[in-house]
Amino acid sequence: MTAKKEKALIVGAALKRPHRGEPDGSPPARRVQPRDGEQAEASLDELRRLCETAGAAVEAAYSVRLQNFNPATLIGKGKAEELAGEVRRTGASTVVFDEELSPAQQRNLEEIIPAKIIDRTRLILDIFAARARTREGELQVELAQLNYLLPRLTGRGAAMMQQTGGIGTRGPGERKIEYDRRRLRDYIVQLERKIETVRSERRVRRERRERIPLAQIAIVGYTNAGKSTLLNTLSGKAGDVYADDKLFATLDPTTRRIRLKNGGFALFTDTVGFIQKLPHTLVAAFRATLEEITLADCVVHVRDAASPMLREQKKTVLATLAGLDAAAIPVIEALNKVDLLDEKRRAALLRENPHAVRISALKGEGMDELLGKVWETLSAIWKPRAITVPPQDGELLHEIYETCMVVSRAETAAGTRLEALATDGNWERITARLAGEQAA
Numbered sequence: 364m365t366a367k368k369e370k371a372l373i374v375g376a377a378l379k380r381p382h383r384g385e386p387d388g389s390p391p392a393r394r395v396q397p398r399d400g401e402q403a404e405a406s407l408d409e410l411r412r413l414c415e416t417a418g419a420a421v422e423a424a425y426s427v428r429l430q431n432f433n434p435a436t437l438i439g440k441g442k443a444e445e446l447a448g449e450v451r452r453t454g455a456s457t458v459v460f461d462e463e464l465s466p467a468q469q470r471n472l473e474e475i476i477p478a479k480i481i482d483r484t485r486l487i488l489d490i491f492a493a494r495a496r497t498r499e500g501e502l503q504v505e506l507a508q509l510n511y512l513l514p515r516l517t518g519r520g521a522a523m524m525q526q527t528g529g530i531g532t533r534g535p536g537e538r539k540i541e542y543d544r545r546r547l548r549d550y551i552v553q554l555e556r557k558i559e560t561v562r563s564e565r566r567v568r569r570e571r572r573e574r575i576p577l578a579q580i581a582i583v584g585y586t587n588a589g590k591s592t593l594l595n596t597l598s599g600k601a602g603d604v605y606a607d608d609k610l611f612a613t614l615d616p617t618t619r620r621i622r623l624k625n626g627g628f629a630l631f632t633d634t635v636g637f638i639q640k641l642p643h644t645l646v647a648a649f650r651a652t653l654e655e656i657t658l659a660d661c662v663v664h665v666r667d668a669a670s671p672m673l674r675e676q677k678k679t680v681l682a683t684l685a686g687l688d689a690a691a692i693p694v695i696e697a698l699n700k701v702d703l704l705d706e707k708r709r710a711a712l713l714r715e716n717p718h719a720v721r722i723s724a725l726k727g728e729g730m731d732e733l734l735g736k737v738w739e740t741l742s743a744i745w746k747p748r749a750i751t752v753p754p755q756d757g758e759l760l761h762e763i764y765e766t767c768m769v770v771s772r773a774e775t776a777a778g779t780r781l782e783a784l785a786t787d788g789n790w791e792r793i794t795a796r797l798a799g800e801q802a803a
Contacts, residue, residue: 370422372422372423372450373458376426376437377428409639413483417489434465435471458476460480460481460482461483502554513551580662581632581655582594584664584680584699585636585670590634592725593633593663593697596727598619618632624731634655668699702726741784747770747782747784748785751779751781756797768784
């Protein structure tokens, strides 16, 4: 029997004009440039999809344009009372705001509106909590949730009610523990220690993987751009990595070995999707996971070619990469879902993005070109080499296999002839050792 979905109203709030330095009563982080109608509508539509991903049924959406954000209720008391009337009319149990609410605004809105009040940040945290699968992911999400909850604990009934979760029941309050601030901070410290232990284990696994002589590719992109579908298509295993037409369908990174066009292999890692206004607590909590990107030889940026917010989504992804200190890593742009476009739109996209590869991860279109681009990018780092290893030098032969991508091997009278791909540093060390042994 299907569980009955929570009814929700969603609310978008944006400024009518740029902020010019005059006080508006809002925190500096929320002093944003006004969004045009298309941007505001797209952001609200994204919030709707987030609600649906969390398991809520959106009854209605409201967009409010303001001269200034109200420090007490964000949207003003009059608008809040209008929303209260809509809640009573629709029977909605939750109101979700597209903007982040301060603890005071949340409490004040709860006093006016007879429903649970959450914001975009809390909604994303709830989704992450429901979709984390690994022990590290679960700990990271719980830490982010508790850091979000800490300033909202006042001991008052409405605030304490927030421990039950936003949409769904996956909040940290499932344990029904009445944390006070001191005990909550103590528990956060305990969580951080557990996470550090898990991170240490991840570092060990990463070091082992780095010893494998394979190039590493990070697949990044806006949420629901098709990253997991691409990894499934490249690996030739449909359904191997969970993929769905939902925001944040997968959170935990997944790595697969993929054959390249030159006959070698590379490790492709599917990473968590990015989104506008990604909660800073999540970025901090998932930093260890996102570090997978910083260790990559190159990045495949998957973009949803069918999205009306294609340019804005690109800016979000590039800004997130820059925040991870990964902006210097070579990027290959893959315009996905081109099968949903007509030829005119495809041609326009190619003109606007001349260096991008047009693909359909779902239908397998453009995979050869994409892998060709990957190899072209990697060839600047992993260069073709050739060497003949003397018959008696088994240790050098072992080192080559440990640090290089061996493409071919042939036994000759002079020894073992290898063709391989190797970085400059690895090859200098190998040739220096061979020269030293021959000189001796």
